[in-house]
Amino acid sequence: MTSKEVPYKIYLTENEMPRQWYNLRADMKEKPDPMLNPATGKPITFEELRPIFCDECAAQELDHTTPYIDIPAEIVNFYRMYRPSPVVRAYCLEQALGTPAKIYYKYEGTNTSGSHKLNSAAPQAYYAKQQGLKGLTTETGAGQWGTALSMAAAYFDIPLQVYMVKVSAEQKPHRKAVMETFGASVISSPSQTTAVGRKILEENPGTTGSLGCAISEAVEVAAGTEGYRYVLGSVLDHVVMHQSIIGLEAKAALDKYGEYPDVIIGCAGGGSNLGGLIAPYMRDKLQGKASPHFIAVEPMSCPSLSRGKYAYDFGDTGCITPLMRMYTLGAHFIPSPNHAGGLRYHGMSPIISKLYHDGFLDEARGVEQTKVFDAAKVFIKHEGILPAPESAHAIKVAIDEALKCKETGEEKTILFGLTGTGFFDMTAYMKHNSGEMSDYIPTDADLEKGFSKLPKVPGIQE
Numbered sequence: 001m002t003s004k005e006v007p008y009k010i011y012l013t014e015n016e017m018p019r020q021w022y023n024l025r026a027d028m029k030e031k032p033d034p035m036l037n038p039a040t041g042k043p044i045t046f047e048e049l050r051p052i053f054c055d056e057c058a059a060q061e062l063d064h065t066t067p068y069i070d071i072p073a074e075i076v077n078f079y080r081m082y083r084p085s086p087v088v089r090a091y092c093l094e095q096a097l098g099t100p101a102k103i104y105y106k107y108e109g110t111n112t113s114g115s116h117k118l119n120s121a122a123p124q125a126y127y128a129k130q131q132g133l134k135g136l137t138t139e140t141g142a143g144q145w146g147t148a149l150s151m152a153a154a155y156f157d158i159p160l161q162v163y164m165v166k167v168s169a170e171q172k173p174h175r176k177a178v179m180e181t182f183g184a185s186v187i188s189s190p191s192q193t194t195a196v197g198r199k200i201l202e203e204n205p206g207t208t209g210s211l212g213c214a215i216s217e218a219v220e221v222a223a224g225t226e227g228y229r230y231v232l233g234s235v236l237d238h239v240v241m242h243q244s245i246i247g248l249e250a251k252a253a254l255d256k257y258g259e260y261p262d263v264i265i266g267c268a269g270g271g272s273n274l275g276g277l278i279a280p281y282m283r284d285k286l287q288g289k290a291s292p293h294f295i296a297v298e299p300m301s302c303p304s305l306s307r308g309k310y311a312y313d314f315g316d317t318g319c320i321t322p323l324m325r326m327y328t329l330g331a332h333f334i335p336s337p338n339h340a341g342g343l344r345y346h347g348m349s350p351i352i353s354k355l356y357h358d359g360f361l362d363e364a365r366g367v368e369q370t371k372v373f374d375a376a377k378v379f380i381k382h383e384g385i386l387p388a389p390e391s392a393h394a395i396k397v398a399i400d401e402a403l404k405c406k407e408t409g410e411e412k413t414i415l416f417g418l419t420g421t422g423f424f425d426m427t428a429y430m431k432h433n434s435g436e437m438s439d440y441i442p443t444d445a446d447l448e449k450g451f452s453k454l455p456k457v458p459g460i461q462e
Contacts, residue, residue, distance in 0.1 A: 008091060010253040012084035018252075019071055022244040023060075024279050024351060025237065026067035027286045030358060032237070032350040033325035035061075036312060041458060044322045052222065052321075054229045056127040060238035069241065071123075078122045078155065082111035083245070087253040088418075092382040094402070101405035103398060104261070105418040106250040106277060107385070115388065115420030116273045117148035117233050120242035124231045125152035134227030135159035139189065139214030141269075142168055142342030142390065143175030144420055145233030150182035163189040163217045165344070166209035167337050175424045189214035196220050196318035208337040211345045216318030223320075234270025235315065235324075235349050243276025250415065251280045261292055261415035263401055267393040268296040268305060268364070269342050271349025277417040278361075285360055295363045295401075296352065297393040299372070300441045302335045304328060304348045305364035307447060310357050312457045313347055323455060326353040330450020336440040341369065341389030341428065346450065365397055368439040372396050373432040376422070388420040389428055 025031055034043035049058035060069065071079075090103040108116035128136055136158060140146030146162040153160040162184050169176055169188040176186050189209050190197040196216040200207065207213070215232070222230035232239060254260065264281055266274035274296055284290040296305055308327040315321035317331050328347040335344040348356075355361040369389070376392035378399065379385065387395060394416040405412050422429065431437040456462055 006089050006257045006259065009086040009088050010256065011086050012249055012253055014080055014084070016252060017076070017079065017084045018245050018248040019076065020068040021071060021241045022248060022279050022283070023063060023067055023069060023241050024244065024275065024282060025064045027283050028354070030354070031064045032354040036323040036457065038314070038319070038323050038455065052219065052230050054124070054128045054131050054133060056131070057124060057231070057238050060241060061236055072126065075123050075126055082118070084249050085110050087250050090383055093379065096378070096382045097399065097402050097406065099402040099406040100409060100411045101402040102259070102411070102413045103402055104254065104259070104413070104415045106246055106415070107418045108246060109385070109388070109418065109421040113144065113148035113151050114424065115144035115148060116243060116246060116276070117145045118151065119245055119276070120233060120239045120272065121145070121148040121152040123242055125149065125156045125158055128229060128231070129156040129158050133158065133229055135161065135225070136229060136231050137161045137163070137218040137222040138231050138233065139163045139165070139211060139218045140168070140233070141165045141211045141214070141344050143172050143424060144342065144388070146179050146184070146186070147175055149231065149233065150179040150184040153184065154182040160184040161218070161221060162186045163191070163214040165189055165211060165214050166207070171427045172424050189217050191217060193217070194220045196320070200317060207334065210317060210334040212315070212317035212331050215316035216320060219316060219320055220318070234272040235345065235347065237351055239272045240275035240349055240351050243272045244279040246273065246276040246417065247279040247281065250277065254415070259413055260290065262412040263293045263295065263414045265295045265297060265394045265397050265401070265414065265416040267343060267390045267417065267419065268298045268348065268352065269390065270345045271352035273417055273419045275349055275352055282355065282360065293363070294361045295365055295397055296356070296361060297365050297367060297397045299339065299341065299343050299393065300366040300368050300439070301339045302329070302344050303366045304346060305356060306366045308348070309451055309454070310353060311454050311461050313454055315347065323457065324350050326350050327356065328454070329447060330453055332453050333447070333450035338438055338440050339369065341425070343390050343393065367393055367396050368441070370432065370437055370439050373429065373437065375399050385418065386422040387418055388422045389425050391417065391419045394418070
């Protein structure tokens with residue numbers, strides 16, 4: 001079958017949906033550096049992770065060797081509500097751009113939570129319930145993760161407390177309302193409900209918050225409440241593994257029509273959806289079978305990959321989490337309040353960071369948010385989907401790459417991740433429509449404030 005016969009939407013059947021997650025670390029000859037206990041400076045152990053994460057997630061986090069891990073039957077049944085999700089050929093966008101490139105996108109916005117985050121929320125809530133835990137805590141930035149986990153926690157009947165970054169809670173009250181409709185308790189962060197929250201507010205009165213702040217509060221409550229554990233929606237290795245279902249489905253769908261992408265593009269905040277999308281294609285690259293060009297797209301206002309340092313750092317502003325070696329802007333970095341989308345975490349997944357550091361992830365590209373929203377409006381006009389601002393970062397670069405093909409005449413195949421819908425982001429779209437949206441690019445001096453507080457790690461950074 002030729003590419004001209006590819007349908008507008010490619011669906012797998014339920015029976016073709018993956019029954020295993022793929023653990024990308026198993027095929028990495030050089031593994032990501034281990035998490036460190038900040039008190040001892042030694043690699044974190046399973047027993048040390050148990051007070052923070054549920055047991056199964058802790059085990060998955062430390063597993064660098066098992067290539068495939070079975071998806072529990074209960075999660076397969078949950079996934080069936082919205083999976084398999086489609087791979088879409090962007091015929092209308094291609095025509096509008098006048099490009100010889102073929103553009104595909106993997107669409108993860110077909111579930112009630114509106115994003116890819118549900119792929120990891122469901123197993124984390126399930127594992128917690130199976131362990132007999134009394135409740136969960138988490139943080140959320142733009143709100144996708146909090147919404148997804150609220151949905152999963154309601155389904156598996158386990159209480160949930162969400163710390164939502166203050167500026168996002170103010171910009172997206174309807175996200176908060178959805179979480180509360182599912183039964184979650186939602187608190188704007190930083191708050192007066194935790195010791196670390198009170199300290200952050202004392203040191204930074206009027207702060208609009210950050211994911212690092214919200215993580216600190218959620219971890220403090222989980223660690224101090226019997227029967228509770230903390231769950232995270234990005235960054236961590238087991239979350240990247242859960243998201244591999246995105247790439248596994250995309251590859252299986254495109255394989256049906258003999259299509260293999262030359263360029264694969266994903267937005268990058270914490271790195272889980274990017275890691276999930278590229279996972280099976282990165283396996284091919286690691287094994288020497290193919291060499292697609294991978295592009296991670298991030299906001300210029302929070303440029304952890306493109307301008308960050310590859311260093312051990314805390315995952316939170318309160319400096320209470322284990323240390324992770326990753327590209328980071330420093331745990332104390334707080335994005336500008338004019339930043340409208342997600343992708344506002346100070347660090348990047350250790351897996352993504354290691355692949356980028358070693359040259360397997362080819363490129364990290366920063367983009368201004370006004371241009372991101374310009375691209376989003378081109379996309380909705382021609383493809384009929386209102387994209388989340390996060391996804392629109394990938395759309396911007398996909399359009400750029402397609403226009404390069406128009407200039408050179410190359411017939412490349414482009415795949416990007418459309419991670420969710422933008423219906424909860426209308427405040428940002430309204431600002432863009434009215435011309436009120438502006439761009440912010442931190443100076444080197446701004447970034448140095450975060451770098452100066454990176455922790456000392458003997459033998460690595462001193």
